[in-house]
Amino acid sequence: MKKIALIVLGAIVSVMGLAEITGILNLGTEPAWHAWIKIIAGAAALVISFIYAKYIDSALFILSGALVLMGIVAIVPGLNVAVEPLWHAIAKIVIGGAGIYIAYMKKK
Numbered sequence: 001m002k003k004i005a006l007i008v009l010g011a012i013v014s015v016m017g018l019a020e021i022t023g024i025l026n027l028g029t030e031p032a033w034h035a036w037i038k039i040i041a042g043a044a045a046l047v048i049s050f051i052y053a054k055y056i057d058s059a060l061f062i063l064s065g066a067l068v069l070m071g072i073v074a075i076v077p078g079l080n081v082a083v084e085p086l087w088h089a090i091a092k093i094v095i096g097g098a099g100i101y102i103a104y105m106k107k108k
Contacts, residue, residue: 005102006049006060009095013063014042041066057103064099067092 017038018024041063048059071092074084 001105002056002060002102003049003053005099006045006056006063009060009063009067009099010042010045010049012042012095013038013045013067017042060099061103064096064103067096067099069096071096 017035017040020035021032021039045059045063048055052059071089073079074089074092075086
């Protein structure tokens with residue numbers, strides 16, 4: 001389950017970055033370097049999930065935590081790091097929180 005969660009999160013984050021760079025999706029404003037970081041982080045998550053199985057828990061926790069932080073930063077007024085719809089920031093927090101929960105689940 002953790003591997004699947006990491007694959008899904010990695011794909012989502014990569015697609016978010018690609019959509020922002022190409023202009024297909026314009027949910028807010030973010031610098032180009034931020035979109036490239038999303039692409040690289042998502043690709044790294046995919047590589048880890050397929051090649052480095054022993055790091056899946058850590059990678060899932062880190063990527064999910066980054067999603068939660070991105071959502072929180074977007075909500076906090078005055079930071080002006082990125083401007084995005086409130087629902088998008090909340091979705092990042094919820095999806096990231098679910099990833100953190102899955103990362104801490106014990107194997108059955």
